[in-house]
Amino acid sequence: MTKRGFLGTSALCAAVLLTGMAPASAEIAGKRIKLGVLTDMSGFAADSTGAGSVVAAQLAAEDFAKELPGVTIEVVLGDHQNKPDLGSSIARQWLDQENVNVILDVPFSSVALAVNEVTRGSKAMFVASGPGTTELTGPKCSANTVQWTYDTYALSNGTARAVVGEGGKSWYFLTADYAFGHALEKDASAVVAATGGTVLGSVRHPPNASDFSSFLLQAQASKAQIIGLANAVGDTINSVKQAVEFGVTSGGQQKLAALLMQLTDVNAVGLQSAQGLYLTEAFYWDLNDGTRAFADRFAAKMKGRRPTGNQAGVYSGALHYLKAVKAANSTDAAAVAGAMRDLPIDDALFGKGNVRVDGRAVHDMHFFQVKKPSESKAEWDYYTHVKTIPAAEAFRPLDQGNCPLVKKS
Structure with missing residues (x-):
């Protein structure tokens, strides 16, 4: 899967659409959840994020679809090209016109800080697995933002x-x-x-x-x-x-x-x-049986490549977000943010942990x-x-x- 071939010529495209088969039971608006993976498809971080981050989000959507019967989970992607102005522009379009509920990944701290301001006070969450700046959980912290994988x-x-x-x-x-x-x-x-x-x-x-x-x-x-x-x-x-x-x-x-x-x-x-x-x-594919099982599924979609920590963070963060949506019975950021902080982190990739009030996901x-x-x-x-x-x-x-x-x- 080439970086350019995966993205095509469009800045945004639908990557996957999954719908639970049972009758609808949730009160989620439009019975649809849209995950936006905003990443680097062709620059310095493309190997550690990029197409692999999109695949990771797809796997999270696939794993959780059965937990939200009758609700469609859609994954879209955007290439911010490591430019804060382009990243914030895509994020704003997603929130204002595309009804994206959560923005995932966003490598490069400068782009992530710009997206952090776009999502601040909005109805959408930002689950940042790609950036390392501690500003996201420091002076620039936002109730809408969770920083997932690591920081400086x-x-x-x-x-x-x-x-x-x-x-x-x-x-x-x-x-x-x-x-x-x-x-x-x-x-x-x-x-x-x-x-x-x-x-x-x-x-x-x-x-x-x-x-x-x-x-x-x-x-x-x-x-x-x-x-x-x-x-x-x-x-x-x-x-x-x-x-x-x-x-x-x-x-x-x-x-x-x-x-x-x-x-x-x-x-x-x-x-x-x-x-x-x-x-x-934060993550290594060969750490335990759970990480190896995920890595095998990832490799099947990525021509044998194993996932990085950032890509694993997209999966883990997206999965926790979806659990919070189910718990809150809503995609509204205020409700989901509270649920993300209330629910313990517990998955095969990052183990046990929690999300603090400053938005820091804490794990081993x-x-x-x-x-x-x-x-x-x-x-x-x-x-x-x-x-x-x-x-x-x-x-x-x-x-x-x-x-x-x-x-x-």
Whole structure:
């Protein structure tokens, strides 16, 4: 399934239509629920979100259709092309003209913050599995928004704390020079210092850089045990590849810790270059029987590809949203938001958890190390599970985010 072929030439298209076969029993307006997957179909995050996020939403709709007899569940998609103005425009059209009830995914924090404002105070929910900014559960929090998969605090806290605990005491950061990269570095630096480590310095690179040689040489010269990669997608892939090419990690004195890296990024880098890399994820397809079963269904629709954490987050978030719709007997955001916070999270992909008043979905996170090529037994067999980070420890404490909703609670 090619990215362009899946989307076609339209910015929006119906992806799936499912209707329960039993007589209608719900009072949902129009007996229809419309899930809008707003994603990146051809840019830097297309592999980790994109067509796979649409498939994940389809699987959630398929699994829950029998729970809402007589109600049609429809999935539509939009390609925001990583542009906040286009993302907000599609979101506004969906809410004003297309009667979309929930917007899912939305990789890239700048786009997600724009969509967050469109849905604020509306009758639609925003379940964000793609963005990492903690602003969504901090000063910019909204009663209509739930942030599902991860955020910069969870990623930085998980990796930095675990790596320092494993003996990686001295750090140097290679940081993408925009708000997301700065947040990763800031959060990780605070954890390193709090757990007895030392930050020896940092260097910032422009986003979408092609040549990391000078930045990597500065990191190498620092003699830090750990080079923390505070970047994402293409920048992370290129910095890992070039670190190997320049022999930065070949002596065994320095190791890489990626503060945001997903399965598809490791696949792009290859195990030969990525081996030994530390990372934190909310989901891994080979973690247990439940994740493997979902991954098999996903792979059947995605030509063998395994789901990323973001794509699994679309499924888990959409499923929880649908459970809340059923509980509230309504698609009105005020009712559904309350039900999403009241209902416990409990599914095969993310396990048990809850949605806090600030909109943060709280669940376990996991610390992994990328396998050596000799340790991998099959395609997509990339991670060794090192430890589980309990939900209570994984995310920023509720009273530290400055979310206005918390003050009112």
